[in-house]
Amino acid sequence: SSAASSTFNYTNFNSSTTYNHSSTTSPLSPISTNTNKIKVTDDDGYYIAEPGQYFANGRFKILSILGQGTFGKVIKALDLNSNETVAIKIIRAIPKYREASKIELRILTTLKNADPENLNNCIHLREVLDYENHICIITDLLDISLYEFLQNNKFKPFPGSQIQAITRQLIRSVAFLHDLKLIHTDLKPENILLTSSDFAKFKKNKVLKNPLINVIDFGSAIFNDEYHSELVSTRHYSCLLYTSDAADDMQC
Numbered sequence: 001s002s003a004a005s006s007t008f009n010y011t012n013f014n015s016s017t018t019y020n021h022s023s024t025t026s027p028l029s030p031i032s033t034n035t036n037k038i039k040v041t042d043d044d045g046y047y048i049a050e051p052g053q054y055f056a057n058g059r060f061k062i063l064s065i066l067g068q069g070t071f072g073k074v075i076k077a078l079d080l081n082s083n084e085t086v087a088i089k090i091i092r093a094i095p096k097y098r099e100a101s102k103i104e105l106r107i108l109t110t111l112k113n114a115d116p117e118n119l120n121n122c123i124h125l126r127e128v129l130d131y132e133n134h135i136c137i138i139t140d141l142l143d144i145s146l147y148e149f150l151q152n153n154k155f156k157p158f159p160g161s162q163i164q165a166i167t168r169q170l171i172r173s174v175a176f177l178h179d180l181k182l183i184h185t186d187l188k189p190e191n192i193l194l195t196s197s198d199f200a201k202f203k204k205n206k207v208l209k210n211p212l213i214n215v216i217d218f219g220s221a222i223f224n225d226e227y228h229s230e231l232v233s234t235r236h237y238s239c240l241l242y243t244s245d246a247a248d249d250m251q252c
Helices: 095-114 146-152 160-179 245-250
Strands: 008-011 018-021 060-068 072-079 084-091 125-131 134-140 192-194 199-202 205-208 213-215
Touching: 060 084, 084 095, 095 125, 095 134, 146 192, 146 205, 160 213
Parallel strands: 008 125
Antiparallel strands: 008 018, 060 072, 072 084, 084 134, 125 134, 192 213, 199 205
C-alpha cells in the first residue's frame, strides 16, 4: 500500500521519548497519569474541556471550544511553548474512535511528509499527542468554512474573482491528493475552511479580504488501492461521485 511508509509521532509529555508507530494498529504507550485523580473524561469518552483550563500537563491553555462531533471535540488553545494559537482535535477515549483516528493520522502524516510547507492547501498536521487516553491531533488554527461564510452572507455569491481564486486552490489540492493516490471522498463547502473570514462590505455584501482556503476532514479519505465503500459520506454532494465507473479515479 502507498501508506506503508507513513509514520506517526506520539510525544511523551513526561520525557523526551518519541514513539514511532508505522502501523495504524500499533499499541500506543501511555503518555501521563492523572496523579490528582481529577476526572478528565466524561461517561461518553469525551475529554472534559473548559475555556481557561490548562491542558496536556500545562503546555496548552484552552481558549475556547470550537466544536464537538462523533469522534471527539476540537478546541482552540494557546501553545505556551511556542506562544502560537492552534487547533486541537481531542479524540474520544473509546477504542473504536482511537483506532479510527489513527487511520486519519496516516493520511495527515502522508500529506505533511509530501508537503511540509503546506503549499497545497490541505490541513497541516503539527503534532500528535496521546494524553490521558485521548489522541490529540494538533493542527494550524483555521477559520470558518465556506458554507458558514455563505450562510452568514445570506447565501449571496462570492465575486467572480474569488470564485476563480478558490477554484484554483481546490484544483491544486485535489491534484496533489491524486498524485499521492488519495481520494478525499467528502469534499464539500463544509470541509473547506478559510484561513481568515475577515471581510469588507461592498454594496451591502460581505467580501472576503483574502480567499485563502484549506481542505480539512480526511477522516474518510482512502488510498486508491484500498477498499472503499460505494456509499458516499454526504449524499447532498453525491452526484459527481456516481457519474460513471470510469470516473472512479476522478473522485474527490
